[in-house]
Amino acid sequence: MPQTDPVESLADPAALLTAPGAPFAVTTGPDGRRTYADGPRTLREFAEVTWAYGERPFLVAEERTYTYGEFFAAACALARRFTEVYGLRRGDRAVVAMRNHPEWQIAFWATQLAGLVAVPLNGWWTEEEFRYALDDCRPRLLLVDGERVARVRDWATAHAAHLLVFHAEHGEAEERYEELPAADPALGPPEVDVRPEDDATIIYTSGTTGRPKGAVATHLAQAGAAANPRYHAALAALQAGTVPGLGPAPVSLTTFPFFHVAAFTSVYAVMAAGGTLVMMRKWDARRALDLIHAHGVTHYAGVPTTALQLLDAAEADPRGLGPLTLLSTGGAAAPPGIAARCTGPVEPRNGYGLTETSGGVLSHAGDDYRLHPGAVGRPTPATEVRVAGADGEPVADGEVGELWLRGQSLVRGYWEDPEATAAAFTPDGWFRTGDLATVDEGGRVAIVDRLKDMVIRGGENVYCVEVETALHGHPDVLDAAVLGVPHPRLGEEVAAVVRLREGAAADEEELRAHVAGSLAPFKVPAHIRLQQAPLPRNATGKVLKRELRAGLADGPDE
Structure with missing residues (x-):
């Protein structure tokens, strides 16, 4: 039987949550921003x-539990x-x-x-x-x-x-x-x-x-950020045919560093439900699997790199993922294959957020994510989305433009930096994310690339995320990053730095042929550098492409 879209098969699950008097109803202020009508304001x-959660365990670490x-x-x-x-x-x-x-x-x-x-x-x-x-x-x-x-x-x-x-x-x-x-x-x-x-x-x-x-x-913005993951969790429950808020409180293994907004989203979700937060001193996939089984962890949250390592560890362990029911990724672009690898009781979840949005504002989970693995989901009720052209006006569904956001959880600006604030925020409150995106007729947003990372090859736009996705589709590829390198005639050429799985035999020509099987010839990397070392990333999983560019300054390996 063909799969049907789980969202379209329901009357309108979002309306149940956002109708007047519902838990996530919103109001629009005089500044045009949407805010949640009820709930904490600070x-x-x-x-x-x-x-009120009293003796329930909240923080579980190696040294003690609070x-x-x-x-x-x-x-x-x-x-x-x-x-x-x-x-x-x-x-x-x-x-x-x-x-x-x-x-x-x-x-x-x-x-x-x-x-x-x-x-x-x-x-x-x-x-x-x-x-x-x-x-x-x-x-x-x-x-x-x-x-x-x-x-x-x-x-x-x-x-x-x-x-x-x-x-x-x-x-x-x-x-x-x-x-x-x-x-x-x-x-x-x-x-x-x-x-x-x-x-x-x-x-x-x-x-x-x-x-x-x-x-x-502000406190109002962070209060909105605390409500956003609760909304997405309730929506996912309705889409899965269950009642939000019923069942045991979540036990979450959250591997994001606490200073990052992705961690804020996870912690807010746990606290709102009276759940438990299990911590690790240092990331290790096998240790994470042990903690999942020892503490009955139901929710995992981390960057895509650690999520893939956890899935690899679980496939090699007869215990599998045990009690886990949700695997959530954020902080960096997730390869589409993650959703397909979450089977049985494990639901995949993906989302999008920025420091400037105080955490996640777009998300989707379960079958909706599996059916649309290239998207990052729909916005919360208190978040507006615009995919804007060069003139700032919305583009047609499916066309590429810059993602603009407005809503309760957005920051008020940058600390004592009016010039940077004015450059990033419009007078009526829209934040220019710098990400290129599309939105489909169902309201799902897909991130195409960073505006500054896009490669312009001979006048043709090449979106790095699209090429990285194609490379990740090769079974020998463990990690990949795509970037532009100077070219005297074309302006820029597409280059890729690829880390292969241990024991893999794929070479540059095989990888180029693989990409050429799904993308136009001008998008196929002209240069591929294979390396054994991990790609440089910051603490939240984003590839540091400026370091890769420095390494390619003398010309990438062919």
Whole structure:
């Protein structure tokens, strides 16, 4: 029997969730932005609701487990220390920079309960990179772990900023979190009036094409970001023929670094449902499979690279994926083959979000994803989508244009950078993503390429993602990146850097022939460099193409 589109076979599942009075109904403000009509308006309100989950396990790490009650008490105690001992006030910035410890979440949520502006920084930055961001946002408080304290100590001393160190070796001169008084579960957060329009976070862009910029999200924006994954989960349940919210709370193995917005989406979803977050100190596919079985993990969230490694490990293990029911990817473009490899009870989910959208705003799952593996899904009710031409007007369905977004979860701009803000945001609130996309008649968005990554070969547009997808379709290819290299006559030529699976025998000509089987001749890479080393990626899984270009500067291998 031929497959039918699961969405079209239902009356209108989205309407059930967004009708007046429904959980995800929206209103449109005077600025044209859509916002959810109900629900928390600040992250403080969102966090306070979780107190009701009491003794349910929330944060599970190798060193210890925090229940919701323990987590909330610890966050409240730390928030009171910020206001009563350090004298910090609403709007002061507080940097959070550490490995994925449970205390990362305690530190972050303490800032929200105290009305501070949390600035999560990339834990793998060098001292120079940290100094750039610290000079930019000028925090009064730094919350770091022992691995990072040496990189920020001089700055904190020079600027008289409070420095609190987590998981530090004994003997450190700084104040150690582990030596603070025990939290009193009877005490709540400090008396601070946190407003929806107040800034909640400054999250720095990944900086793959230049210096990172601090994207500033208000509490209202982050509250919208917290509602977005709940909407997509409810929609996926309806599409699968089940009732949203029923069944056990999720147990999620989330491998995104906490400083990245993709992690925010996962954590929000877990907290809203009273679920459990299982953490790993360092990624290892076999270790991840052990954790899935040991803790009854039902949801996996990570970049496509780690998801593929997990699927490979599960295929080689007689236990398989065990209790897993959802495999969700984000942070980078997902090869279409991921959806097809999720069988049985495991539902695939894919989505799209940016630092500037405070996390995921497009998503689809299950059969809809399997039927449309090249898409990243439909928007949430509080997110508008426009695929715009050069004049800013919408293009026809199926045509390529720049993806523009507008809605509740979008940031208000870049920290103290009006020029960058004006360049990225229109006066009426649309954000120019810099991604090339299409939208089909069903409202599904597909990302074609980055506007700056597109190769223009002799006047013909070559979308790198399309060529990368074709390369990933070859069974010997483990990873691939496509980029443009200079050509004296054509302007640019298509080049590819490919990592083959261990023991694979494919050569450049075989890979070119494979791509030529599905794409026009001008899209076939003129140059292919094979390498054994992993492709350079940032902490969230995006390929660092500027590093690959530097490696090809003297001419790519043919």
